[in-house]
Amino acid sequence: MKTLKYDGIEEVLYNFKCDNGLDVYLCPNNLSKNFFISLGVRYGASTTEYKKDNKKYKVTPGVAHFIEHRVLDFTKDKEAEEKVRNLGSFPNAMTNYMTTRYLMFGSLDINENMKVLFDRVFKPNFKASDIEKEKGIILEEYYMYQDDPGSAIYETLSEAMYNKYYMKTSVLGKPNDIKSISKEEIERIYNDFYVPENMYLVITGSFNATEVETFVTEYMKKIKKKSFVAKTVHKKEKLNVNVSYQEKQMEVSEEKVALGFKCDIKEFNKMHPTKTGYYLSIILNSLFSPTSSLFERYKESKLISTSFGSSRNIEGDFFDIKIIVDTENPNEFIENIKKDLSDFEISKSDFERKKKMILSEVILNFENIQSANDFISYHVNKFKNPILEFHTIIKELNYEECLKIKKLINIDNLTIVKVIK
Amino acid sequence: VDYKKIEKNNYNIHFINTNRFKTVTVEINFTKDLEENNISYFKFLSRLMSYSNKKYNTRKKMAIKCEELYGSSVFASSSVIGSMENFMMGVEFLNPLYTEENEWKNNIDLLFSSLLEPNVDGKGFDEKIFNLIKDSLITNFKIREEYPSSIAYRNFESIMFKGSPASYDSSGKLEVIEKLTREELYKFYKTLFKNHAINIMVYGKLESENEDFLLKTIEKKLASFKSMPSNKFNPFVKRKLNKDVITKIEKKNVTQSSLIMGYNIDGLDKTKLDYALNLYNMILGASSNSVLFLKVREENSFCYTVRSSLYKYSNALVITAGINKKNYEECVRVIKECILLMNDPKTIEMNLKKVKKTMNTRLNDFYDSSSAISDHYYINEFDKEDDIELARKKYNEVTVENILEVGKYLKLSVIYFLEGTREDENA
Numbered sequence: 064m065k066t067l068k069y070d071g072i073e074e075v076l077y078n079f080k081c082d083n084g085l086d087v088y089l090c091p092n093n094l095s096k097n098f099f100i101s102l103g104v105r106y107g108a109s110t111t112e113y114k115k116d117n118k119k120y121k122v123t124p125g126v127a128h129f130i131e132h133r134v135l136d137f138t139k140d141k142e143a144e145e146k147v148r149n150l151g152s153f154p155n156a157m158t159n160y161m162t163t164r165y166l167m168f169g170s171l172d173i174n175e176n177m178k179v180l181f182d183r184v185f186k187p188n189f190k191a192s193d194i195e196k197e198k199g200i201i202l203e204e205y206y207m208y209q210d211d212p213g214s215a216i217y218e219t220l221s222e223a224m225y226n227k228y229y230m231k232t233s234v235l236g237k238p239n240d241i242k243s244i245s246k247e248e249i250e251r252i253y254n255d256f257y258v259p260e261n262m263y264l265v266i267t268g269s270f271n272a273t274e275v276e277t278f279v280t281e282y283m284k285k286i287k288k289k290s291f292v293a294k295t296v297h298k299k300e301k302l303n304v305n306v307s308y309q310e311k312q313m314e315v316s317e318e319k320v321a322l323g324f325k326c327d328i329k330e331f332n333k334m335h336p337t338k339t340g341y342y343l344s345i346i347l348n349s350l351f352s353p354t355s356s357l358f359e360r361y362k363e364s365k366l367i368s369t370s371f372g373s374s375r376n377i378e379g380d381f382f383d384i385k386i387i388v389d390t391e392n393p394n395e396f397i398e399n400i401k402k403d404l405s406d407f408e409i410s411k412s413d414f415e416r417k418k419k420m421i422l423s424e425v426i427l428n429f430e431n432i433q434s435a436n437d438f439i440s441y442h443v444n445k446f447k448n449p450i451l452e453f454h455t456i457i458k459e460l461n462y463e464e465c466l467k468i469k470k471l472i473n474i475d476n477l478t479i480v481k482v483i484k
Numbered sequence: 485v486d487y488k489k490i491e492k493n494n495y496n497i498h499f500i501n502t503n504r505f506k507t508v509t510v511e512i513n514f515t516k517d518l519e520e521n522n523i524s525y526f527k528f529l530s531r532l533m534s535y536s537n538k539k540y541n542t543r544k545k546m547a548i549k550c551e552e553l554y555g556s557s558v559f560a561s562s563s564v565i566g567s568m569e570n571f572m573m574g575v576e577f578l579n580p581l582y583t584e585e586n587e588w589k590n591n592i593d594l595l596f597s598s599l600l601e602p603n604v605d606g607k608g609f610d611e612k613i614f615n616l617i618k619d620s621l622i623t624n625f626k627i628r629e630e631y632p633s634s635i636a637y638r639n640f641e642s643i644m645f646k647g648s649p650a651s652y653d654s655s656g657k658l659e660v661i662e663k664l665t666r667e668e669l670y671k672f673y674k675t676l677f678k679n680h681a682i683n684i685m686v687y688g689k690l691e692s693e694n695e696d697f698l699l700k701t702i703e704k705k706l707a708s709f710k711s712m713p714s715n716k717f718n719p720f721v722k723r724k725l726n727k728d729v730i731t732k733i734e735k736k737n738v739t740q741s742s743l744i745m746g747y748n749i750d751g752l753d754k755t756k757l758d759y760a761l762n763l764y765n766m767i768l769g770a771s772s773n774s775v776l777f778l779k780v781r782e783e784n785s786f787c788y789t790v791r792s793s794l795y796k797y798s799n800a801l802v803i804t805a806g807i808n809k810k811n812y813e814e815c816v817r818v819i820k821e822c823i824l825l826m827n828d829p830k831t832i833e834m835n836l837k838k839v840k841k842t843m844n845t846r847l848n849d850f851y852d853s854s855s856a857i858s859d860h861y862y863i864n865e866f867d868k869e870d871d872i873e874l875a876r877k878k879y880n881e882v883t884v885e886n887i888l889e890v891g892k893y894l895k896l897s898v899i900y901f902l903e904g905t906r907e908d909e910n911a
Contacts, residue, residue, distance in 0.1 A: 072582065094504045096848035137773060138782045144773055151841025153772060170848040171841065199785030206740040207788055207806050210904070212630045314737045316626035353547035362616050368623040389627060416551040423555035423578050430506050431852055 064276050071422075071454030074429050076439070077272045078449075081283035084260030084291070088439055088449060089275055090267045092432060098268035099432045100167040100177060101440050102184050105263070106256035109160040109229040112296040115255055119296070125201075125236020126252060128158040129244050132197050134187045134253075135165055146179045154180065158234055162444045168433070173270045174278045185286050187253065191246045198241055205235050212313055213372075216321045216387060216482055223306040224323035224383070224478035227298040230376070231305075255293040259286055265440045268432035302327055302381055304478040311482050317368050317389040319482040320396055324384045324404070326473045328377065336377055337442075338456050342468045343375045343382060345417040345460070349409045351386075354416075357403060366396045384472070393481055401474040409469065414462045422457050485857060490699070494711040497702060498861045499695055500687035505854050506582060508688030510595060510698070511574035513862060514680040517717060518569045518649045524656030525672045526562030526571050528664060531617045532609055533573060533673075534560040538601040541610065549594060553587045554578045558598050566719030566797025567649045568866065571676065573599050579689055588694060596705050602673065608666035609673075618661060625658045632902055633806070636742035640802075640900040643730055644746040648723030650798040681714040682706070683865055685858045714865035721798045725750055731899045738904040741809045745819055745899050749799040752893040759878045760886035761794065766839040767887070768792045768826055769803060775822045775831065776803065784818060786811045797867075801894060809903050816899060823894065832887045843879050847872050 067076040077089040108127045113120050135156040137144045147154055152169030167180045208214040218233050225231040235241070266275060304325050331339060350357060351371045361367045368389040375384050384404075390396045428438035442450045450456075486501040540546040550556045556577040563570050575595040580586040603610045628634050638653060645651035686698060725748045752761065769776035769792030780790045790805040807815050825831045850856050850872050863869060870878060 095852050097845060097852060138778060148771075148773060148835075148838035149841060151838070151843070151845045153842070153845065168845070168849075170845045196782075196785050200781060200788055203740060203786075203806060203808065204788035206808075206904075210632050210738040210740050314630070316629050317623065353543045354551060356542075356544050359543060359616065362619070363612075369620055369627065389623065416548065419583075420551050420555045423582075426506060426578065426582050 064272070067449065067451055069451050069454070072426055072429060074435070076449055076451070077276070079276060079280075081259065081280060083283050083286050083288040084258070085279075085283055085286075086263040086443065086447070087276075087279055088263070088265045088443055089270075089272045090265070090435060090439060091270055091272050092267060092435070093269050095268045095432050097168060097170045097432060098173050098176070098266060098270050099436045100169075100173075100180055101164050101265045101436050102180060103162050103164040103263045103265070103440055103444055104257055105162060105261050105444055106252075107159050107161045107163055108232070108234040110256075110295045111229050111232065112298070113255070113293050114296055115293045120251070122252065123236065123244050123248060124232040124240045125234070126244055126248060127163055128234050128236070129197065129201060129241070130249055130253060131156045131158045131163050131165075132201060133189055133194065133249065134184055136193065137183070139190075139193055140188070143179060143183060146175070150176055150179070152176055152179075160229055160234065162440070164440060170269070173266075173275060177275075177278060178282065181282055181286075184257070189246055189249050189253070194244070194246050194249065198244075201235065201241050202238055205238060205241065208235070212315050212319065212482065213387065215313065216311065216319055216480060217385070219309065219311050220321040220323050220385060220387075220478060220480045223309045223480055224304045224325065226301045226303075226305045228300040228378070258289045258291040259283065260289070260291040263440070263443045265436050265443060267436040267439070300378070300381065302476065304476055307478055309478070309480050311480060313482050313484075315482055315484055318391065318393055318484060319387065319389050320393045321385065321387045321480040321482075322397065322400065323478040324473060325476045326382050326384070326471050327380065328382050328468070328471055329380045331468065332380060335456065336445075337450055337453065338460070339377055339382070339468070341421055341457060341460055342465050343377065344421060345414060345465055346409065346469050346472075347373050347375055347384065348417055348420070349413055350403065350407050354413070355407075361396070361399070364395075364399075365391055366399055382471075397479060401477070404472055405474050409465065411462050414465055418457055418460055422454070425453050425457065485851065487861065489861075492703070494709045495682035495684060495702070495706055496714070496865070497684045497686065497699065499690060500685065500857055500861060501690045502687065502854075502857070503689045504851065505688055506579055507576050507854070508579055508591075508690070508694075509574060509576040509686070509854060509858070510592065511572050511685045511858065512595075512599060513683045513685065514571045514676050515565075515568055515683070515714070515717060515866070516680045516712070518564060518567050518652070520649075520652050521657070521660050522569055522672075523562070523564065523652060523654065524660035524664070525669060526569060527656045528617065528621060528661065528669055529571065529673060530560040530562045531621065532613065532669070533598060533602060534558055535617065536603045536610070536613060537598040538603055539597055541603050543613075553591055553594070554583045556587070556591050556594065558594055564649070564652065564654050565863070565866075567721045568717050568719045581689070588697065592698065592701055596701070600705060604670055608668075608670035611666055614666040614669070618664070621661050622658065625655070625661075628655070632736055632738045632740070632904070633742050635736065636744055636900065636902040639732070639734065639902070640744040640746065640898065643732055643900060644800065644802075644898045645721070645723055645798055648721050648798070650721045650723065650795065677709045679710070679712055681717055681865065682709060682711045683714065683862055685862055687854050687858050717866055719797045719863075719866055723798065725895075726897055729896050729899065733901045733903055735903045735905050737906050739906045740806045741812065741904040742902040743805045743807055743812065743815055743900075745803045745816070746897050747801045747803075747823075747894045748897045749801060749893050750895055752799070752890065757886060757890055759875070760882045760890050763836065763839050763843065763879065763882050764826065764887050764890040765792055765794050765801060766842060767832065767835040768801075768822065771839055771842050775825055775835075776819065779818050779822050779825075780805060780815060784811075784814070786815050786818070800897075809905075812901055812903070820896075823891075823896075827888060827891045829884055829888060832884045836882070836884055836887060840879055840882070844876065847876050847879075
């Protein structure tokens with residue numbers, strides 16, 4: 064077991080690889096009384112098509128999330144249900160584009176907790192009747208999000224701005240997709256992707272690392288090593304937005320506008336994505352956080368009704384920025400925000416202050432055992448590496464480089480979605 | 485956790501010393517009996533006072549100062565706790581152990597300048613900022629109408645708790661916000677320093693010099709405050725219970741319908757059955773594989789979410805589910821069946837040991853949450869709570885009979901249904 068140390072904070076990470084290929088990261092914090100176990104699969108809703116043994120398979124949108132529901136089911140298997148409730152633990156699971164994670168939060172007998180969770184994930188029982196029943200539950204989950212105007216407009220914007228990119232479809236899929244998911248597809252995808260070599264285990268909180276290592280190593284001897292050969296087909300996304308303007312009718316009290324800008328970042332594609340991510344955070348924060356006067360200016364001119372919301376995503380050769388606002392004056396808002404996005408300036412002192420903020424945010428990921436687990440899992444999933452040197456990466460962020468990335472914001476490659484009352 | 489309380493003439497300071505967290509938080513709580521209009525005033529005040537102060541008189545200047553202090557956060561919030569209202573102002577900052585500069589003093593100064601030197605002119609709060617926030621608050625009232633579950637909760641509470649403080653809208657009232665002037669709000673702000681119970685919560689890794697510095701600063705800053713002792717206030721809501729079940733169905737153009745069923749808990753002796761009530765709620769609908777989850781979601785696929793929760797200070801248990809409108813009657817029937825199942829000793833025997841273990845994990849989680857620790861010592865000023873280890877012991881002593889006894893005090897009071905009129909996509 065290797066001992067790894069994060070730069071600049073007191074956290075220590077232990078790492079080992081099981082014979083079957085499962086990658087394990089342990090971050091004990093014995094000031095806590097609980098532990099948080101996360102068993103992740105590098106498979107999520109971004110796999111819309113994959114190749115295996117020279118054969119191509121299309122994936123029904125929503126199937127990753129559907130598998131998560133069926134794998135974590137503690138209700139049909141009475142023995143598993145007894146065990147988890149006798150431990151007083153909280154099982155949970157989540158699916159996003161990049162990963163599916165199975166979680167257990169508990170405080171009694173970590174080995175038994177791991178066994179219960181591993182048994183579910185490595186020995187699922189997919190029955191056709193359970194799959195049919197699950198469809199009703201997932202449809203209600205879908206409608207819950209559709210009734211939320213924020214989620215609905217975000218989904219519409221993603222559909223409109225991307226051409227073939229996986230974010231064009233939502234993690235849950237559409238009702239027709241959910242209804243069409245079959246036992247055969249679930250089993251095939253499970254067998255192709257739920258392979259230890261394509262999985263990782265992260266545990267944070269109160270436990271003894273050596274004892275956990277012994278247990279995991281022994282358990283994983285029973286889970287055979289299997290070659291991971293399924294290859295997700297990454298569809299080349301054109302830089303240009305798919306649709307530049309779309310309207311959506313909804314029952315809302317204030318009109319809403321969603322904007323999505325796609326920008327070329329090819330010249331920086333050798334930069335570590337963590338670093339690029341920090342730069343983009345600094346850039347967007349400079350414009351949209353309270354340290355900018357933009358909010359007050361827009362509010363006074365009635366360009367926005369409440370507040371700004373912005374998010375960013377970096378993928379290969381491009382990054383995108385999404386902005387969603389409530390506004391009485393959509394056209395004026397769009398003109399002004401385009402101008403401000405191209406004209407705004409970041410001073411050296413602003414940049415240095417924002418670096419302090421980033422450092423603080425990263426350190427505070429270790430404030431509780433769940434956010435620490437999320438932080439480690441995110442990096443291990445995405446980079447197969449926990450990124451121990453984040454402190455150094457932040458220190459080395461460079462003002463001139465930040466300005467160069469800022470210049471890449473392309474205000475003309477834009478999708479506009481208007482929500483009309 | 486090392487806890488100590490220092491009682492002064494006009495305030496209490498609670499030091500919660502723990503090396504569990506990487507931040508330090510100082511919160512000043514002002515508490516008194518709930519008055520309906522004050523909810524709106526406090527909502528306004530909490531937005532206004534964390535926005536700017538006399539020295540940092542724009543949102544931008546305030547935010548820049550916070551970033552200079554490694555992302556400190558000056559915050560203000562207002563909340564309704566049963567029949568009490570609480571206004572809280574605080575600062576949270578990264579422990580100087582992790583930063584290059586020691587910013588203890590600067591953070592504390594920022595908190596007190598925000599509380600005691602607000603951004604006012606001769607008449608009242610800064611006019612431009614006041615109008616900006618007023619406008620945002622008014623828009624928020626409009627926007628919340630877009631969220632069906634929020635509408636359902638509000639309408640349900642107004643029926644269930646009619647005539648009592650628990651029926652007040654916790655976001656305040658639109659007409660009060662619309663009429664409020666900056667002069668009136670400034671006058672209201674000044675009442676903070678009279679007639680409230682003041683409790684200052686300090687938590688994080690604290691050295692003795694940090695505590696001494698805080699004690700001296702607070703003594704100087706709060707010397708002229710005229711406060712009330714905490715025991716003058718209590719959070720329990722007095723309300724009249726309706727005899728017959730009220731059923732109310734309303735419609736909205738959304739896909740998913742919201743079902744809320746409210747039960748009164750009438751006559752239960754909390755000194756004897758408080759712990760049993762919490763475990764009853766966990767078995768029914770507040771734990772994994774609860775009776776409601778298994779029956780309503782897993783057996784019948786009626787919903788994605790179903791849960792029960794306790795309104796501790798209003799003696800009510802509330803069940804909520806997001807369902808398809810066509811399942812309304814069936815779902816109500818199954819929920820009633822779940823309540824009946826809770827009177828069956830077999831159901832309780834099967835679940836009690838398990839929820840005690842779940843409760844054990846939740847109690848352990850207390851030590852991982854700085855806000856839970858602080859809230860515990862704060863609420864203890866008004867409603868004596870056992871410490872966590874004693875609570876753990878008492879939960880373990882709860883018997884099957886105690887849980888069955890709780891069931892006798894539950895009476896269905898309100899069925900509220902916000903029916904979604906939009907057809908399912910691809911139905």
